[in-house]
Amino acid sequence: MKLQEYHAKTLLARAGLPVPEWAVASSPGEARLQAETFLARGAGKVVIKAQVLVGGRGKAGGVKLAASGAEAERVAGAILGMDIKGIVVRRVLVAPAAEIEREIYLAAVLDRTERKILLMGSAEGGVEIETLAEERPDAIVRIHAHPHLGLLDWQARKLAFALGLGDHLKAAVAIAQGLQRVMVENDADLVEVNPLALVRETGPDGTPVLTLQCLDAKVTIDDSALSRHPGLEAMRDLDEEDPIDIEARRLGLSFIRLEGSIGCMVNGAGLAMTTMDLVKRAGGSPANFLDIGGGARSEKVANAMRLILAEPSVKAILVNIFGGIARGDEVARGLVEARSQQTRDVPMVVRIVGTNADLAAGILADAGGGIRTAQSLDEAVEMAVAIARSAEA
Amino acid sequence: MKLQEYHAKTLLARAGLPVPEWAVASSPGEARLQAETFLARGAGKVVIKAQVLVGGRGKAGGVKLAASGAEAERVAGAILGMDIKGIVVRRVLVAPAAEIEREIYLAAVLDRTERKILLMGSAEGGVEIETLAEERPDAIVRIHAHPHLGLLDWQARKLAFALGLGDHLKAAVAIAQGLQRVMVENDADLVEVNPLALVRETGPDGTPVLTLQCLDAKVTIDDSALSRHPGLEAMRDLDEEDPIDIEARRLGLSFIRLEGSIGCMVNGAGLAMTTMDLVKRAGGSPANFLDIGGGARSEKVANAMRLILAEPSVKAILVNIFGGIARGDEVARGLVEARSQQTRDVPMVVRIVGTNADLAAGILADAGGGIRTAQSLDEAVEMAVAIARSAEA
């Protein structure tokens, strides 16, 4: 689950990391008030940033500066309601604009190959790390935290020196270790600060001082761990989600809506993707990805079927179950149950093999009309594509 | 540093372990009030326990039951002021007396050989674990916690089953893991609950229930870690300490007062003990153990000398320094400084060898009278013993 910038910053600030103060506004007037507060406290300008979970908001015009309350109101008005890659901006973050001396990239990510938390940094911040990784991999510093002991002091120092932050050693060490800690304490997959900036400020005695500050933050939470972090689940931005995604999650289903006409219900992500691949290959187009998971009971199957049928563009349904931990009879019972409650008559091709497939065949046979069965995957896919094609023709 | 029972129980309770409520009294009247409160809340009797850091308080009559406020006052009055192995009882703990179904021994200790935290338990509680370890070592269950991951759930379960606590699995697991956590969070060397008891209580519906409770607690803190636990340092019981020990600790010296007439100042615990051994062997008796530690500066040496001289029974002083991290010249300067401020004229035998011994010899020679020097340890010991003997004669 991705967190909005203002939620990510909350996690960082809670862990004691230096995040400049911020406010969140959902109306231009609110943004004006907040901007005026920051300006009154001495900020030269404020920055107003669209809060959306898709990338590229800067290029899309979702990040702007303002020098007065009136300008802030105008800018926020332009950003709120803006459509960024299909997402409508509902909130903006307002913060004092920092005088940036230097930008650094720093992130903690889960490294699947090493099976450790990887701290990745680059002395050149504000960049797309993927681009940098491809073009100049040597410009990225990589240090793996200890799986039990975390990011050791010496590792954090090594990272700091490599990023040219030797003059800010203590602060850089605290930030690097803080990112690792935020990751562990919140079961995050990713904790990214880009840019981490050396910011020019005026010290109490009027002399300029440079401090390290986290100016942006991106955090992604491990979905498998959300159940043990109710506070994070509460940060989920339901406004940005497709209502059907919310419903699928509530039902414990892994569902992704697509554009096509063939509703797919499969157990297992790999087989579900393969089923979609084969539908495309056979000239059809899948209406969704749906993995009902291992050990699905009949009720879950029925719920899954309702989700598929909620999409009017679905002209055929392809059920592909290879029983293992899932048992064919449970799935068949769910299908029959869903069928009995179904208001819309969409043809269904069912293929159930593996554990308890024989029982499933009996249940489906007893249920009678409307359910066509297939033995092989290829056969099932062809049948479904043919039905969808004739329905669309 | 050993903690009093009431402080140890505070640490356990803070960590969420089940410790029955208690109060601390320093006067019989206070004990009466507390006893009356517990009795009014439903306790059949209260237990009154002397709070002293020496063992064997039970045998010494320092633990008694009372069934009324008046009896509590009388019992507390008898215990307060009692002398237990040279320690005067200044406080008693008052707690509801538990109805004990079964007693268990459970402790977390530092195992120096395995270099891990060892959980030690015995299904027979209330016993001296040292005695049990010698007589029936098989009656003790031993499980080492993981040095990084702590006491794993399965380890705690294994311990619980081995202690016959399968019917109280969840509680026993929580307590075992709690002891390990108390140890780690407080840098303890030892966290002992003896007895951990199955206590009979009456449930809300009137039926009897058995719960696991920590009825006594002993905690020892690693002295090297006290500086990072100011809250624990504050639990030190200064009343029970020799004022000279308090002063030695303030000065950063490792000092133990003994009965003899020869004050010893040595660098290194091993050499200091050896010096004491040799003094005894030569027919003398050491007045103290004193290790000035590595890298002692002249000021520390002067302070150490003042501690030795504070003891009127000291008739001779033996300084034995083998320079390594400590430097002979620093020690010599400290001795000369102490000598110049000294009001009592006690003969001093000084042996300084090793790092900067030549510089030391020069400094001592310049200082003139009253300081005798020796080359070998045996020679220095003989000289000091001879001086002490003639002074005592």
Place this chain on the structure above:
Amino acid sequence: MSILVDRSTRLVVQGITGREGAFHAGQMQAYGTNVVAGVTPGKGGQSALDGSVPVFDTCADAVRETGANTSVIYVPPAGAPDAILEAVGAGIRTVFCITEHIPALEMMKVVAEVDRLGARLVGPNCPGATSPGKAKVGIIPGSIHLPGRVGLVSRSGTLTYEVVQAMTDAGIGQSTCVGIGGDPIAGSSFIDILSLFRDDPETEAIVLMGEIGGDAEERAAAWKQEHLPKTPMVAFIAGRTAPPGRRMGHAGAIISGSGGTAQSKIAALEAAGIRVADSPTQIPALLREAGVRPS
């Protein structure tokens, strides 16, 4: 021979008294796997599978009393990491964890400890392994297998069954089929299993079932080219038509940026001399073309 599981497997089922554990323990026993013990804390002294399998409170008891050398875990996610540590702590050297939805950072700590102890973990969120005709551990349906000389390793569960069924239907038997699971942190990688197949004289060809996300397939391709240059190998990649940036069911199946796409994986595999099938059902034909004969 075969890898991971065979007739010498003495299996303890952790979570044997649960719904999944009980069902699959029965399936494994019916297949011929030597299920010697079950573990459910608090149910020690009971028995499972109609009295044929003793249940213990701890893995240590199970190992001591039955000589169990392999474990399979059907324990809910909150308890599964500890169950793995209990198994390796009791001296079990091969552990299969079927449980899904274990937080990745929990697994990170667990795999570090499993590695330190020199044990082998397959999974979590994996279907287990079958050495046809010898033993099956996990949840792969036993009926789909045929004994033979092709090793299979897969990140997917049910997709694996699909391919195994196709191979069996075509008369191509398997030495061992292993599902390593699709979770971000896994006990065994493609390369770990390929190394075992390399050392197994009975395995003459290998099928690798990959999917989008990560770079495990690319690494496996490079490893195969270096360490198994002569062994025939075919592969399949699921998710060719998956939209980028969306998580497909389990954490493994996500494409981020330019890496981890089906295209990059297929290119890497083909560059290493590995034929990549367009459909799972093509696999038997590609194996035959690579010289594999029906069993």
Place this chain on the structure above:
Amino acid sequence: MSILVDRSTRLVVQGITGREGAFHAGQMQAYGTNVVAGVTPGKGGQSALDGSVPVFDTCADAVRETGANTSVIYVPPAGAPDAILEAVGAGIRTVFCITEHIPALEMMKVVAEVDRLGARLVGPNCPGATSPGKAKVGIIPGSIHLPGRVGLVSRSGTLTYEVVQAMTDAGIGQSTCVGIGGDPIAGSSFIDILSLFRDDPETEAIVLMGEIGGDAEERAAAWKQEHLPKTPMVAFIAGRTAPPGRRMGHAGAIISGSGGTAQSKIAALEAAGIRVADSPTQIPALLREAGVRPS
């Protein structure tokens, strides 16, 4: 030969810019130890010992630039555990930690990691090691040594010097003298060092300097009887007259209950055929009686 330190030692001094680090780095260099680098975070680019030794920000830099293979740590207790981990993390295989007053539970975590990486730690709170005529690492005064064939291992610091001086005065030289430190959690035990001496053809006899508390001397005695039955060995135990239940200076020297007394240690050593001296100055005579000749 010798153990732990010799002419191939390339030493990095962690904390070289501190008071103790600078002083002893000079002493070690003067003795002939090859001090190749110093480390003080934030002082990289400076130099120490009159410009003869470069200072680096990190151990990794020091190893890369100078080929350091051994480290000695003079860092205050709050930073010393991390300094040990930094050294082994940089690939250094032999680390001496001189620092005292490190919390025991910090060391518990550190030694587990040092072991996992297969490195060797001596200390903390130890005086280091000297191979006379070759190299000294730590704080043992160099002047007291004489090259020879007796190995010495000790839990004490200055007591060690006392015995070494006595041996040297008697013309009995040393192969290597090692102080393992008296802290509750130590990187190396008596037995670890005795194993090294066993494999050193130059070491013909061994001196063991023990003290009250714990059971390390008893264990060493049993080990010696089994693994080094023919090597002459003499010992000394400090603390015969120490009052029980009091901590004598460092954590190692405490007697609790009936275990760890000088009497029990002396009995165990003598039962293993090890002569125990009444005074450190008796050691040379006991060595001669055991067949050791002056160097």
